[in-house]
Structures are given as C-alpha cells and as structure tokens.
Amino acid sequence: MANNDLNGTEPLVAGTGIGVRHGNQTILHDVDISVHRSEIVTLIGPNGSGKTTLVRSLLGLQKPKFGSVSSPKHVRIGYSPQSLAIDRTLPLSVRRFLEMAGIRSTEKLCEILDKVGAPNLLDHEMRLLSGGEQKRVMLARALLREPDLLVLDEPTANIDVHGRTGFYELIAAIRDERECGILLVSHDLHLVMSSTDRVICLNGHVCCSGKPDIVSQDPAYLELFGEVTPAVTLYTHQHNHNHA
Amino acid sequence: MPEFIIYALVAGIGLATVMGAIGVFVVWRRMAYFGDTLAHSALLGVAVGFIIGININVGIIAVCLIIAIGMVYLRSQRHLAEDTLLGILAHSSLALGLAAISLFSALRVDLMSYLFGDILAVTPEDIAWVYGGGIITLGVLAWLWKDLISITVHEDLARTDGVNIFRTQLVFMTLFALVIAMAMKIIGILLVTALLIIPAAAARRFARTPEQMAVFAAIAGSIAVAIGLQGSLLWDLPTGPAIVIAAALLYAASLAFPMQQNSR
Incomplete structure (x- = not known):
C-alpha cells in the first residue's frame, strides 16, 4: 500500500515555521509541514483552525508573515479549492x-x-x-x-456519506497509479484516518502529527476531537473488499 | 437622415459593442457598483484634464485608474465593507469633480452633458475616439479573454494554473477606464453603468457560452441605441435616458424567453 520510505527524497512542497496573522489575530504559528511523492497527508482540525490558510500559503496564494515555503520549480500542482x-x-x-x-x-x-x-x-x-x-x-x-502534487480542500464536503468512502478509495488509487503526493483537508476524521499515511492535526499550530493510528490516541488529538468514539476512530480501512 | 443622427448612431453602436464585451465581466464579477464608482470619478478626470490642459479623455482615464488602484489597495486593508468603500470613493470623487469645475468658473463645461451625455452632439473626432479605443479594447480583451474567464471562475485556481492575476486585473481596469472615457460624452456619467449591465443581463437568457453572451450583449446594446435614438427624436426625449429605457425594455422582453442552457 503506502510507500513510506521516501524520507530521503526532496519534498514536493515544504513549509517551515509558517505564521499568519490577520490584524491582531494569530491564524497560524510555527507550522512545519511537508508532502512527499506517493504520500497522502491529511490536515484535520476544527473550523477556524487555519487549514485553508495553510493550504493557500503552501500554494503560494498568500504570503505567510513568518516562515518560508519551498517547492521545486518543476512540481506541477493540481488544486481543488473548498x-x-x-x-x-x-x-x-x-x-x-x-x-x-x-x-x-x-x-x-x-x-x-x-x-x-x-x-x-x-x-x-x-x-x-x-x-x-x-x-x-x-x-x-x-x-x-x-499533477505531481494534488491539493484537495475538503473534497468530500458535499458528497453523501456512502459516496465518501468510495471517494477516499479513489484518492488512494490515484496516489498509487500516479505516484503523486496528495495534501487533503478534511472533516471526515474516521474515514480519512484509514486512507491516509500521515495526519496533521491543526489548531493554529500543529497539535500532533504522525501515522493515523498513533495520532488518534494522542492526548492533543483527543482533546480536540474527543467526542468521536474510539471504535470509529480506530477503524482501519481495507481495500480488499468490494462495495457491491 | 440628418448627419448628426448618423454620427450618433455610428458612435452609439460602436460604444454599445465595446460596452457589451466589458459589461458581461461587470455582471459576472459583480462589479456594477465598482463601475458606478469609476464613472462618478470621471467628472474629476474632466476637471483635471481642463485644469492641467491635457485631453480630457486622458484626464478621465488617469483619474479612473488612480481610483481603481486606490480601491484595490483600500479593499486589501479590510477596514470597511466593499460597498461602503465604493460609496465613499464614488461620492467624494463626484463631489470633488463638481467642486473643481465650479471653482474654475473659467472652465466652460456643460455639466449636464457630462452627467447625462449628449449623443446628438457627437463629432467625427468623438467617433474616432470610440472606434480607435474600441478596437484597442476589443483586441486586448480577445488577447486576455481566456485568463479573464479563468479568473472570473476562480481566482485561486487561475493563479495555480499560472495566470498572472495582477497584470490581468490591471489591464482590465485600464480597459474599463478607457471605456468610461469613451462613454462619458455619449451616454453620460450617471448612465454608464446602465449600458454596461442591462444589455449583458438581457443577453444572459440566450447564451450558452461566455462568448455568446458577450456577442449578444453587444447586439442588445446596439439595438437599444438605435431604438433610444429613434424614441428621442420622435418624442423629444433626452437621448441618454431614452437609450437606457430602451435597454431596460429589451431586458424585460428577454424574460419572456426560456433560459437557454446546457443539459439540466
């Protein structure tokens, strides 16, 4: 499945110490993030946690006040806005x-x-x-x-619950086929957890990050999303069955 | 037909064609109030043109561009809602224009003709401005068309596709200012926006593509000019308002037709 041994390669996009402010309000501070080839990285976080702001900063659509974003010149980006x-x-x-x-x-x-x-x-x-x-x-x-890098901001927001599972399978299949890196913004915690390689839990800063099953037990994650029942959260998605 | 009617018709149709092509963007991008603000500031451009002794069309274009850039800057500061900001700019620049014109009483400016236009006083020189400016405007629009549509659909998507947003916006603003300068003497400051948006709105129901809508808007505008001129001659109406009334009637008539659209 996931091809995770790419730590030595150059990331498709990397943000270091990203900080964004609107007036006196701090939207993001000290965020480090990178997406590599053949990797699905999922950003989760409550409303107003700065997910879209971070995505826009990484895409070069807005310039963060602090920190830097780097992406090799040849990287082609496919973007699906919110x-x-x-x-x-x-x-x-x-x-x-x-x-x-x-x-x-x-x-x-x-x-x-x-x-x-x-x-x-x-x-x-x-x-x-x-x-x-x-x-x-x-x-x-x-x-x-x-694209080398696919950036999808809440791609399933208006898709019914049944369709969402299929949609995430599709995204995983696209990654496998094209070996592109995928940055996903999502609210579907339990569904995303299962088809992603790395989760970044955002709330103005990176609360916790790592493999989904580890993040889902992180105290910082549980504090933000504690209401999600563990049974659902820990569900690991299998690709070897069909939905007929 | 008397010569002045032919001049009026030629200038009006040229103007309506260009305004149709710009007008569809004004409608798609919800810039009606922005257009109004630029039109209001045009009077200040007339005053500036007279005072520093340059061609008033150049004065109008310069002032409109300054207001447009100022608007983009103030909007990025996010101190006030956009319509409030536009209201402040529109009315203060109109007031400044009126004050400047009355201060310099030596300026023999026929204020009414700038506010409401005087298409029947169009000269061959005006026609040259309309067609010269019109050809430039349509040429540049054709060159930028794809990028402009792309920005209209989604600015961030356009940017990730590599569209130069700043350059495209700036060029569009310049064309907009040019069209207002061309329109001012003919249709008048207070009616410019009407001729930008009403024909475009009338064209909407018949168009299946953005390009069709622009062409239909140009045709609707030209028909409105012809009917308005005729009405103004028949019933001795002021010409600018007569053209706008004709456009509004065309829009009303368009509502009787079903919406043309792609599937569903």
Whole structure:
C-alpha cells in the first residue's frame, strides 16, 4: 500500500515555521509541514483552525508573515479549492470548465470524468451541478493538470456519506497509479484516518502529527476531537473488499 | 437622415459593442457598483484634464485608474465593507469633480452633458475616439479573454494554473477606464453603468457560452441605441435616458424567453 520510505527524497512542497496573522489575530504559528511523492497527508482540525490558510500559503496564494515555503520549480500542482462560487449569470459548461486546465480532447475529458465518478456530465451547466458533482468535477480538473502534487480542500464536503468512502478509495488509487503526493483537508476524521499515511492535526499550530493510528490516541488529538468514539476512530480501512 | 443622427448612431453602436464585451465581466464579477464608482470619478478626470490642459479623455482615464488602484489597495486593508468603500470613493470623487469645475468658473463645461451625455452632439473626432479605443479594447480583451474567464471562475485556481492575476486585473481596469472615457460624452456619467449591465443581463437568457453572451450583449446594446435614438427624436426625449429605457425594455422582453442552457 503506502510507500513510506521516501524520507530521503526532496519534498514536493515544504513549509517551515509558517505564521499568519490577520490584524491582531494569530491564524497560524510555527507550522512545519511537508508532502512527499506517493504520500497522502491529511490536515484535520476544527473550523477556524487555519487549514485553508495553510493550504493557500503552501500554494503560494498568500504570503505567510513568518516562515518560508519551498517547492521545486518543476512540481506541477493540481488544486481543488473548498468551493467554487461561479456567478449564476456566467454560462459555463463542465466541458468549458475542464478545458481551462489546458486539455480539449473530448475523449480525454470523458475518460477523466468517468474516473472521478461523474460520467456523462460533460455538457452540463456548471452552476446546475449538485455540490457532490461539483466536487468530483473539480477533482477531474485538478487531475487534468497531471499533477505531481494534488491539493484537495475538503473534497468530500458535499458528497453523501456512502459516496465518501468510495471517494477516499479513489484518492488512494490515484496516489498509487500516479505516484503523486496528495495534501487533503478534511472533516471526515474516521474515514480519512484509514486512507491516509500521515495526519496533521491543526489548531493554529500543529497539535500532533504522525501515522493515523498513533495520532488518534494522542492526548492533543483527543482533546480536540474527543467526542468521536474510539471504535470509529480506530477503524482501519481495507481495500480488499468490494462495495457491491 | 440628418448627419448628426448618423454620427450618433455610428458612435452609439460602436460604444454599445465595446460596452457589451466589458459589461458581461461587470455582471459576472459583480462589479456594477465598482463601475458606478469609476464613472462618478470621471467628472474629476474632466476637471483635471481642463485644469492641467491635457485631453480630457486622458484626464478621465488617469483619474479612473488612480481610483481603481486606490480601491484595490483600500479593499486589501479590510477596514470597511466593499460597498461602503465604493460609496465613499464614488461620492467624494463626484463631489470633488463638481467642486473643481465650479471653482474654475473659467472652465466652460456643460455639466449636464457630462452627467447625462449628449449623443446628438457627437463629432467625427468623438467617433474616432470610440472606434480607435474600441478596437484597442476589443483586441486586448480577445488577447486576455481566456485568463479573464479563468479568473472570473476562480481566482485561486487561475493563479495555480499560472495566470498572472495582477497584470490581468490591471489591464482590465485600464480597459474599463478607457471605456468610461469613451462613454462619458455619449451616454453620460450617471448612465454608464446602465449600458454596461442591462444589455449583458438581457443577453444572459440566450447564451450558452461566455462568448455568446458577450456577442449578444453587444447586439442588445446596439439595438437599444438605435431604438433610444429613434424614441428621442420622435418624442423629444433626452437621448441618454431614452437609450437606457430602451435597454431596460429589451431586458424585460428577454424574460419572456426560456433560459437557454446546457443539459439540466
């Protein structure tokens, strides 16, 4: 499964001592994070814990006040933001949205939509998609960039609980197939725990990090997410069964 | 047809075409109030142009750009809500413009013609401005079109795709300022925003792609100019308002048609 022995290789992206402030409010301080090839790193944390801010800093979308972000120049990034707010007046088909990633071949676009579980949506209107369909289309667009690093901000937010398990399996399969690094922001604690290599528990700073089964017993984790029943938290996902 | 009507029609249609193409972005990006603010500040540009003795179109473009950049800066400071900020800039720059014009009473400025436009007084020189500026605007828009659509859909996504956001925004602001300078004498400061957004809104129901919507907006604007001119001649209405009324009627009529869209 996970290919964890990549400690000697250069990270796809690394942040050191990242600190972000809005006015007098400290959003993030002293955050260290790195994502390597073939690794799924999951950021979890309560609302307002700075997850999206950290992701935006790593992507170079905002400059952190303290610390530094480094990423080798050749690293291609596929990004799926938390939400799209396409104005209702903008007529935009899924095809057109996907084409913005630079690929126009109908065959390729259909193939990628099939892969993310959103077949036959190519000629649909973006603003009429359901939340879950939109998330899948956003993943497809990120994949079309043939990324070395895939950054997904709450990719399952609008997908039903049943679909989420499949979605995380899909993400793990993408990692296995393309050997890209994946940075995931998620609220699905128990589901994420099972298909991730490393968990970073964030609340303004890194509360704890490491392998999922270790983090899930860390006092700092339990303090933040203590209400989650241990039985669910410790569930380890198996890939060798099917959901038929 | 008298010459001044032909001039008015030629200038108006050229202007409406360019305003349709810019106007769709104003609608998609919810910049209507921003456009209003730039238009209001244009009067200050007229005053500045007169006072320092440069072409007033250049004065208008310069002042609009300064206001646009100031707006982007103030917004990044997050002291006030965006609409409050725009209100402050719009009204204070309009007041400054009015004050400057009245202070320099030597300026023989026909204020009403700047506020409401005077399309029937269009000269061949104005037509040259509209078409020269219009061709530049449409050319640059075509060059930046993909990037502008990409930013409109999602700014962060566009940036990770490698779009130069700052440059694209700055060029768009410049085009916007240029269009306001072109529109001012014809449609007037107070009605500029109307001709940007109403034809675009009327085009929405018929468009399946962003490009279609821009083309339909340009056509709707041109029809509004033609009808407005005709109405103004028939019933002796002020021309600027007549054109806006025609555009509004076109929008109302568009509501009778079903929404054209891709599946679902």
